[in-house]
Amino acid sequence: MDWIYEPWPWYVAGPFIAAIMFLLLFGGKNFGMSSNLRTMCSIGGAGKKADFFAFDWKAQRWNLMVVVGAVIGGFIAANFLSKDPAVDINPETVSTLEGLGFQSAGKAYLPDELFATGAFTDPKALAILLIGGLLIGFGARYAGGCTSGHAISGLSNLQLPSLIAVIGFFIGGLVMIHFLFPLIF
Structure with a gap:
C-alpha cells in the first residue's frame, strides 16, 4: 500500500x-x-x-x-x-530559490518565508499576499474563470475563449517567474 x-x-x-x-x-x-x-x-x-x-x-x-x-x-x-512534506523539484530551482531568500525551497509545499505566521508581521510579505490575491481574483473574474475552469472544463468543451485564456495564463506565468519574481525577491 x-x-x-x-x-x-x-x-x-x-x-x-x-x-x-x-x-x-x-x-x-x-x-x-x-x-x-x-x-x-x-x-x-x-x-x-x-x-x-x-x-x-x-x-x-x-x-x-x-x-x-x-x-x-x-x-x-x-x-x-x-x-514526506518535501517537494521533489529540480536542484537548480532549489538553489535559485535559496539565492532569492527561500531557504525552505524543496523542503515544504508552501515556503515559510511567505506562508508562516511571521508573514503577517512582515510588510513586504503581507503586501505580496494582498496584492497577489487581488490580482488573481480580478484576473479570474476578468477572464471569465480560473485556470482550472478554462484549462479543464473550457478546453474539454473546445471553447476558443478558454484556449485564449489558457495561452494567456501560460504566458503570464512565464513572465512572472522569469522577469517579475526575481525583481520582487
Missing part, C-alpha cells in the same frame, strides 16, 4: 479527471473553482448591493461541494497520506 503515499502518475490521475469531466458534461455542469467566490458573495447578501451577485445561488450548491471536497481531500492528503 505504499503507492498511496506517492504522487500518482499522469496515466492514473488523468483518466480520473477525464471521467469527472465526462460526468459533469453529461450532467450539463461546468467545472470551475473561482465561480464559487461569486456564489459565496451571493450567499453573504452581496446581491442586494450589486446585480452581478443577484442570482439563484442554490443552483450552484453542487459546485460548493466541490470546494468542500477539495479542502477535505487536501487535509487528508497532507495529514494522513504524505510521508
Whole structure:
C-alpha cells in the first residue's frame, strides 16, 4: 500500500479527471473553482448591493461541494497520506530559490518565508499576499474563470475563449517567474 503515499502518475490521475469531466458534461455542469467566490458573495447578501451577485445561488450548491471536497481531500492528503512534506523539484530551482531568500525551497509545499505566521508581521510579505490575491481574483473574474475552469472544463468543451485564456495564463506565468519574481525577491 505504499503507492498511496506517492504522487500518482499522469496515466492514473488523468483518466480520473477525464471521467469527472465526462460526468459533469453529461450532467450539463461546468467545472470551475473561482465561480464559487461569486456564489459565496451571493450567499453573504452581496446581491442586494450589486446585480452581478443577484442570482439563484442554490443552483450552484453542487459546485460548493466541490470546494468542500477539495479542502477535505487536501487535509487528508497532507495529514494522513504524505510521508514526506518535501517537494521533489529540480536542484537548480532549489538553489535559485535559496539565492532569492527561500531557504525552505524543496523542503515544504508552501515556503515559510511567505506562508508562516511571521508573514503577517512582515510588510513586504503581507503586501505580496494582498496584492497577489487581488490580482488573481480580478484576473479570474476578468477572464471569465480560473485556470482550472478554462484549462479543464473550457478546453474539454473546445471553447476558443478558454484556449485564449489558457495561452494567456501560460504566458503570464512565464513572465512572472522569469522577469517579475526575481525583481520582487
